[in-house]
Amino acid sequence: MIKAELQDQIAIVSLNRPDKRNAMVPAMLEQLDQEIKDCAHKACALVIVGEGKTFCAGFDLKQCANDPGGETMRALLTGLSIVVRTMRAIEIPVVLGVHGAAVAGGCAMLGGADVVVADEQAKLGYPVVKIGVSPAVSAAFMMASITPGAVRTRLMDTELVSGIEAKRIGLVHETVESREDVRSRAIEIAHILSQKPGSAIRATKSWLNEICEPMTNNAQAGLDVSLSLTGSPEEQKRLAALWG
C-alpha cells in the first residue's frame, strides 16, 4: 500500500492504493510512518505523492462503516496524527505533491509538509463534519501553517477548494497547470533542497519546529477531540447512511 524508492538522495514515498483513490486504512498509515522514519536516515529530502488518478481521498470509510465499534476509525485517526507528527519531526525537509485531490485525511497530511505543490484544479478540503467526524486532529498543524481565520473556514465548511484557492490561503505553496506535472515538480523541489547545505537545512527546520511548538503542542489534544466522537450515534448513523 506504500511504495518507497530512493533517487539520488531523494526518498520518494507514494501512497499506493490507486484503485481506492489511495484511501487510507490503518495498516497503510503504519507502513507510511515507518517508511518516513526510515528514509530520514538515507535521504536529504523526502517527497510524498500518490499513485493513480488522485493523491488521497482520505480514510477508507467503507471499512469504518463496517466496523460499528469504531476501532478502525480510532486506528485511522491515531495513525494519521502520528504520520503528520513524524513528517514534522524528521530532520530532512518534506515536499508533498497533491494531484487531483487531497480530501479529509489526505488533506491533513499537508500539515506536516514543509513545501506543498498541487495542480491548479486539484480539490482540497476537510469535509468530515458531514459524516459526524471532527477534523480537530488536523487543527494544531493547520493553525501552525495558515491564518486562524482560514483554518476555521476550512475545518468547518465541507467545501472543497481548488489548488489555486488553496495557494491563496497558503495551504499550498506552488501550483502547476496539469496534474501530470505534480510529481515531477515535487521531485524537482526536493532536488533543489537536497543541493543546499544539509546542516543549515536541518538547523532551520528544527528551529522552525521549535518556534511553532506553542501551536503544534495541541496535536494530541486535537486527536483526543476527534477520538472522543468516534463511535458516537451521530457518526455511526451518518457513516451507515453513506452506504445505504
Place this chain on the structure above:
Amino acid sequence: MSAPVTLETEGLIATLTINRPEARNAMSIEILDGMHKAVVEVASSDASVLVITGAGRAFCAGMDLKAVLIELSGDAGLGEELLTSLAELTLKIRKLPQVTVASVNGAAIGGGCGLTCVCDVTISHADAKLGFPEVDLGICPAVIAPWVVKKLGGGMARKAMLMGGVMSGQEAKDIGLVDHLADDREGLGELTKTIADRLATGGPKALAATKGLLNEIDGSNEAEMVLKGAKLSASVLATPQAQAALAARLK
C-alpha cells in the same frame, strides 16, 4: 565618514535611513549601533510613524558577511555579537509605540528581509528583491525566524526559509511579505509618503494601544526565542561548512 544611520523627522513621521550604500547597507556593528541609538531616540519622540529605508540602491543586504567570516575579521566572537545586537534591535523596534513601516527601496536580504517582518507595514516595488538565502550559505536565519513566522504564518515562513533564494517584490506581495507595492522604484517614495501620512492620521494613543495589544497576542514581547535564535545562528555560523560557504561567496 558620513553617519552610518540617519534619522530625520518631518511632522509626525520619522525616517530612519540605513546609510552604507557602498556595502548595500549590510549590517555591521556600526550600523547596528546606529540603529539602536536611532530607535531609542524615536521611542521618546512625538512621532507617530517610523519609516525605515536604505540609502542608495539596496534596502539592506543582511549581515555584513565580511564581519562574520572569521578568516577575514580574525574575531570568532564577532558573529555572535552581531547576531545578538540584531536580536535586541528587532525586539526594540517591535516594542516601539510608533507604527513602523519598512520602505523597501531595493534588496532586502536575510537579516535585512527579517527587519521588514519586524515592522508593522512593508511597502516595496515590483523590481525589489527580497528573501532569505541563509540556507544557501550554510547558515540558519534563527534570529529573524520568529518574526517571519509572525508575518507570514508558519507554513509560508517554512517554505520561504527552507527554499532560500530571493523573490521579486511582486512574489513577496503575493505571499504577504509585502503589504503595498509600487509599480517601480521611482513610485516607492510617493507611495510610502501616502501610506505614512495616512497612518499618522491615527491617534497616537490609539495606535500605540492597538500595537501593544497585537504584540501581546502574538507573543512579540517574548524575547527568549529571539535571543536564543542569536545563539543558535551563531553556532551554525561558526561551523567549518558555513565558514567555507561564506568564503566561497565572498570570493
